[in-house]
Amino acid sequence: MGIRVVIADDHPMTRAGLVATLEREADFEIVGTASDGIEAWRIIREKTPDVALVDIRMPGEDGVSLVRRVKDSGLPVSSLMLTSYDAKQYVMASLRAGAKGYILKTASPEDLAGAIRTVAKGGIYLDAEISRVVGGQEIVPEALSNREREVLILTSKGLSSKETAGHLFISERTVQTHLASVYDKLGARNKTEAMLLALKYGVMTLEELIE
Amino acid sequence: MKRRLLAVLTFAILLPSVSVLLTAGVGIFQHQRAIQTVARTYVQDLAESTASRVEMGWGLTESLFSAKPPSQFGGNRFFAGGVGIPGWIAVLDSQGRVVMSTPGAQILAKLWQPQMPIGQAIETKNEEDEAFTVAVYPAGTTGLFVIAAVSWKELLGPMLRFGLLWPILVGLVGLAGLVGVYALWKAVISPLKSLEEEVSSLEWGKDLPNPRDEAAVAEIGKLREEFFHLAQTAIDRATLWKRYALDLVRVQEDERSSLARELHDGPLQDVTAMIQRARLAAIADTEEAGRTRHLDLLEEAAQSAVREIRSLCDELSPPWLELGLAGSLTELAERLSRQLGIKILVEADSGVAEDLSKERIIALFRVAQEALHNSARHGGAQEVSVRLFREEASLVLELEDFGSGFDVPADLARLRVLGHRGLANMEERMALVGGILEVESTPGQGTRIRARVPAE
Numbered sequence: 001m002g003i004r005v006v007i008a009d010d011h012p013m014t015r016a017g018l019v020a021t022l023e024r025e026a027d028f029e030i031v032g033t034a035s036d037g038i039e040a041w042r043i044i045r046e047k048t049p050d051v052a053l054v055d056i057r058m059p060g061e062d063g064v065s066l067v068r069r070v071k072d073s074g075l076p077v078s079s080l081m082l083t084s085y086d087a088k089q090y091v092m093a094s095l096r097a098g099a100k101g102y103i104l105k106t107a108s109p110e111d112l113a114g115a116i117r118t119v120a121k122g123g124i125y126l127d128a129e130i131s132r133v134v135g136g137q138e139i140v141p142e143a144l145s146n147r148e149r150e151v152l153i154l155t156s157k158g159l160s161s162k163e164t165a166g167h168l169f170i171s172e173r174t175v176q177t178h179l180a181s182v183y184d185k186l187g188a189r190n191k192t193e194a195m196l197l198a199l200k201y202g203v204m205t206l207e208e209l210i211e
Numbered sequence: 212m213k214r215r216l217l218a219v220l221t222f223a224i225l226l227p228s229v230s231v232l233l234t235a236g237v238g239i240f241q242h243q244r245a246i247q248t249v250a251r252t253y254v255q256d257l258a259e260s261t262a263s264r265v266e267m268g269w270g271l272t273e274s275l276f277s278a279k280p281p282s283q284f285g286g287n288r289f290f291a292g293g294v295g296i297p298g299w300i301a302v303l304d305s306q307g308r309v310v311m312s313t314p315g316a317q318i319l320a321k322l323w324q325p326q327m328p329i330g331q332a333i334e335t336k337n338e339e340d341e342a343f344t345v346a347v348y349p350a351g352t353t354g355l356f357v358i359a360a361v362s363w364k365e366l367l368g369p370m371l372r373f374g375l376l377w378p379i380l381v382g383l384v385g386l387a388g389l390v391g392v393y394a395l396w397k398a399v400i401s402p403l404k405s406l407e408e409e410v411s412s413l414e415w416g417k418d419l420p421n422p423r424d425e426a427a428v429a430e431i432g433k434l435r436e437e438f439f440h441l442a443q444t445a446i447d448r449a450t451l452w453k454r455y456a457l458d459l460v461r462v463q464e465d466e467r468s469s470l471a472r473e474l475h476d477g478p479l480q481d482v483t484a485m486i487q488r489a490r491l492a493a494i495a496d497t498e499e500a501g502r503t504r505h506l507d508l509l510e511e512a513a514q515s516a517v518r519e520i521r522s523l524c525d526e527l528s529p530p531w532l533e534l535g536l537a538g539s540l541t542e543l544a545e546r547l548s549r550q551l552g553i554k555i556l557v558e559a560d561s562g563v564a565e566d567l568s569k570e571r572i573i574a575l576f577r578v579a580q581e582a583l584h585n586s587a588r589h590g591g592a593q594e595v596s597v598r599l600f601r602e603e604a605s606l607v608l609e610l611e612d613f614g615s616g617f618d619v620p621a622d623l624a625r626l627r628v629l630g631h632r633g634l635a636n637m638e639e640r641m642a643l644v645g646g647i648l649e650v651e652s653t654p655g656q657g658t659r660i661r662a663r664v665p666a667e
Contacts, residue, residue: 085531087531
């Protein structure tokens with residue numbers, strides 16, 4: 001049985017290109033296309049696809065809100081964010097909203113197909129271009145302590161050091177010490193990279209991030 | 212009332228003055244007439260009674276009268292005593308020679324005129340222009356005449372003098388009042404009027420009023436000086452704003468031309484290359500290897516165009532601003548951290564800027580962007596801390612570096628004119644969204660900038 005895909009993008013050319021690209025793959029079935037967030041939501045509810053390929057910027061309802069709506073509805077639909085922007089905060093926002101992956105529009109057809117297959121199976125996909133910025137070559141990160149993981153998860157949810165400290169009943173300084181250690185172990189330079197790398201290496205799961 | 216002040220003042224001073232003058236004049240006229248009547252009756256009675264005594268006492272001794280000196284007559288004692296009020300009596304013969312007289316009555320001989328009416332008092336004047344009331348009476352059949360006179364000068368002098376002084380004083384008071392009104396007009400009302408005219412016709416920020424008015428009182432002079440200073444300040448402000456506007460236009464034009472240059476040198480070249488490669492691929496359909504190469508190069512040019520346009524977009528107005536202030540600041544910090552090679556720590560309390568309007572997000576974002584660049588470029592900072600938090604009713608964006616610091620100028624707006632736009636821009640952006648910018652810096656110790664907007 002093929003992977004059923006809905007495509008939501010407000011640019012007709014891009015939409016047509018995506019359809020043409022995905023139709024070449026034998027295991028994909030395009031069950032619907034939408035040109036704005038509202039139409040996309042209607043089709044997703046109607047067809048319950050395996051994967052919703054969602055543009056981050058759309059009229060009506062933007063991609064991040066749509067993804068959050070899909071997640072909140074509990075439908076068994078994996079959202080894959082598709083965008084022109086390489087800003088990592090989009091990735092953060094998408095993942096926090098419940099997207100399973102993030103891919104740039106400039107990605108190759110092979111990468112796009114791979115991404116769809118990955119999220120359809122319940123995995124996480126982060127665009128190679130962003131991953132490249134993030135990680136460099138693959139490494140096996142040193143294991144994080146439980147406290148470090150807790151600090152990383154809370155920080156990734158968007159809490160400040162002070163708030164994280166309050167949550168865990170530790171000092172702000174301790175939070176920062178833990179974070180510095182996390183960065184070091186994952187090879188990250190900042191919070192965003194730490195979160196993306198933790199997801200990439202499976203140190204942290206998407207469920208932990210959005211629960 | 213305001214406009215007729217002068218008329219009212221003049222009227223208020225003139226009305227009592229004139230009425231006092233008029234009533235005093237009428238009084239004096241009446242008084243003079245009464246005195247005249249009294250004087251006439253008096254001299255008439257005096258002349259008549261003296262004439263009857265002359266007639267009875269020594270009317271038949273005419274020969275003796277003429278033979279003896281007047282002092283030896285029986286009436287001598289009467290004449291020697293004089294009269295009670297300033298006046299004189301004399302007995303004249305028909306030729307006008309003095310037969311008998313009271314002391315000092317020589318004056319009567321001079322007043323005597325043959326055509327004087329008999330038995331009726333008249334007013335007359337002597338050569339010195341002094342007024343007298345004179346009456347002539349015949350002493351029966353003796354052929355003698357009695358002449359009696361009173362001097363106005365001596366009788367009424369003091370009364371007349373004081374009576375006349377009164378209206379003069381009142382007149383002087385009125386005059387002084389008018390002089391006062393004139394002075395008030397000259398030194399207060401007229402300068403105020405001219406000041407008012409200047410103020411109302413002044414083109415603010417362009418004209419200067421007269422700095423001084425010599426005729427005006429000190430207070431109005433001071434007012435005028437203050438006004439002059441205000442107008443001067445307005446002109447300075449206008450000049451500043453004009454240069455300001457020119458500067459804004461210049462910056463805008465600079466940005467446009469730099470954008471055009473970037474578009475021309477970047478994406479335009481890429482797209483041109485894409486067209487070339489597409490054409491080459493189209494004509495190379497028989498030669499498989501060359502075609503693939505053209506298509507690879509076409510994609511490469513397209514990827515390059517996308518990267519360049521993306522970075523242009525980020526530079527112009529980052530699309531990720533829609534992710535909210537905290538996300539935008541994090542993204543900015545990570546990018547600048549790489550670009551400038553400094554450490555930037557962002558701490559944003561969760562949900563702190565969630566309901567912030569788009570305008571405020573952009574304004575705060577630009578402030579952070581400018582401040583981070585300044586810290587690295589001018590302050591040589593290695594580490595900058597960015598904090599976003601609530602403080603009472605404000606949302607505060609705080610940027611603190613440990614760079615070289617600087618002396619904070621009192622007026623950031625003036626910096627723009629001097630070509631240092633950064634701080635001035637930050638302050639303006641905050642002001643535009645109802646916020647304020649606080650800059651604290653000490654040379655050698657770093658800088659702390661706080662951008663504060665009312666929490667929504």
